[in-house]
Amino acid sequence: MRDLSVIEAVREALAEEMARDPRVLLLGEDVAALGGVFRASEGLLERFGPERVIDMPMAETVIAGVAVGLAMRGLRPVAEIQFADFIHAAMDHLVGEAAKMRWRTAGDWTCPLVVRTAYGGGFRGGPYHSQSVEAFYAHAPGLKIVAPSTPADAKGLLIAAIRDPDPVLVLEHKRTYRAVRGPVPDGDVVVPIGVAAIARPGNDITLLTYGMMLHESLAAASALALEGIDVEVVDLRTLLPLDRATILRSLAKTRRLCVVHEDTLTMGLGAELCALAAEAGLLEVPPVRVAMPDIPGIPVDDALEDAILPNRATIRSSLVRLAALTPAHGAPHRAYDAAVPQASSVVEIALPEEHTRAVLDALVAACRAVPACNATFAWSGIVQHPEVVIDCDFGPASPARGGGTITLVDYGAQGADLAIPFVRPGQTAAVRIGAVRGGRAHVACSVDHRTVDGADVGRFLAAFCAALAGAAEVAHAG
């Protein structure tokens, strides 16, 4: 593990991939003798020669078009567009050609190219050296887009992009190049495309962001933690395709969404992310977007640029506003998702009146014994959790908060003797303890049938009963 800046991490990724695979070559403006205007390819001309590190004419269309042709021939071109502001001259080749190539030929031709480009403001570059362009390209199915924010991700995502069989646009925020340093693992670093990262876990608000705004968002979240607002910051890392599972899992827990991006507001990525959350029915209050206002460019003047780009202060105030919102009366707070197929099982057990601690311990033990019940369904595959997190629903005075994989429902003596609980959205199981009558109670367990089969529910309840009985023996012996 070493500390690198983002630009050093990018350079390392390029060098390692060129050394690993002779098909990898770089092309772009000023990439050879100069080593790139940001020095991403510094030293690579000397190491790999002019056949693989190619200075191209100042013509973005042909840089992208040639990359398409090279990729069709089985080479692995990594094209650099010096500033994202210049990339639209290449758009026809990226959106019209590369993104469609596999689909339009039903897989006969493919286009595994990488285009890297430096985007983002905050360094007095003015309207043509500062823009964010992701929304234009995120509207192109067939393309993949990654936007790293840390050195480890900058390296790992670029390597993953070069090895990917489809075209990948790598958006590197130019302010992270030197301003952000961090640990990069030794050896082959691959960060899978399509997987977001929880940059900071939290329970109250889900903040979705990427690039330089991740760092501003983390600073805002840290400041708010002192005020009792617990923000979960999700680093999207891949913008196309989105990691819906991670986003929705976080939102099922927090039910509040803030999206932060430097790109302009209208039709930006925030719109899609808010729609995703709204369609899933997960929001208890309206979402908040923090973005650049809808003006045509980023001004160069210090005061003007600082006034329009989101920063930790504007993010913080938006989060405070979001945390203070109260759900409107009758707002959906869905306790279950009718679309999730459920299976349930019931046992009757001996149980003392005071049992909460013992039941929680027994649930943890049962999850350890039957790990299938401590996993979450996602369309991309079932996610197994190493830790056990139990959400408790003890009635209106202490309702469930969401999060975790299991809800324990126990309304005590006021509850019904027997009722089948619903699995909450984003969770896998719900266990309901019925009212204790004469030292005995019914325990009902429901599971998401997509994740857990009937036999596992039975095993889970058996393990739960065994753990509870064991605890009772210990208590009795004590």
Added chain:
Amino acid sequence: MWRLARAGRAHFAVPCSGHEAIGAGYALGMRRGLDWLSPHYRDLAALLVLGMEPRDVMLHFFSRPADPNAAGRQPYAHFGSRRLHVLSLQGPQPNHCSHGVGCAWGSKLLGDGSASVVAFGDGGAQKGEVHESMNVAAVHRLPVVFVVHRNGWTQSVKREHEYATETLVARAAGYGMPGIAVDGGDIEEMYAATRSALKRARSGHGPTLIDAHCIRFLPNTSNDDDTRYRDRSALEAEFSRRDPLERTRRLVSAKFAAAVDADNARTAQEAADWAEAQPHGDPATVTEHAYA
């Protein structure tokens, strides 16, 4: 195909009447299975020379999923076949020029001795894409031959509104590459020019531009009506003298030519009947191949 499209039995036809000798000529100069082609959309003749089966052409024409060119996803004349070394052709003309240059660059880097032909129209040649592509090919001496079909029409826009010179061959000198002007109706002339240009390309001396003059005898596509913008009677008079098929027939005996014509007509009819009877796509497959 023209009649079938006009009759509504297929979506789209692109006539190549008047252009046949260009595609056939350059394709005969290529080494099949080694050299690469980024074709013009009027280059059906080249595809047939390179080995595309008439049934596959007709599957493409009828937009059936079994079509090896585009699997029912792109309309007719968007050719492509990895097996035949034909790069997939797109809608916006002529984006394939830089793809062909990249492909030629791949030949140079891989050192496999192959060369590329990139063909496009004189309308497309007015786009920056062609300028940028020819410039890069010349700078890096890439093994590529550019063939421009110069028919003087860009759909309805006449040559005088597209470019100010009579021909395009002089442009080659501007990029530092040789230019060859040929009669694109003469298959032997087209073949000879391509052979010499490909020889130059393979020997590492870089690209050549072949300016092939021809007549677009029919409307631009089955969706076009050329009586709205040009005088068909003058066109037909000129075409009767310069029809490349007729000129090619004169290179062989009349009996042989008639036999070939009859055989081709039978083959085309059989292929069309067969392809039209093939099933349409399964809607469940439409999302396939968006990603690997």
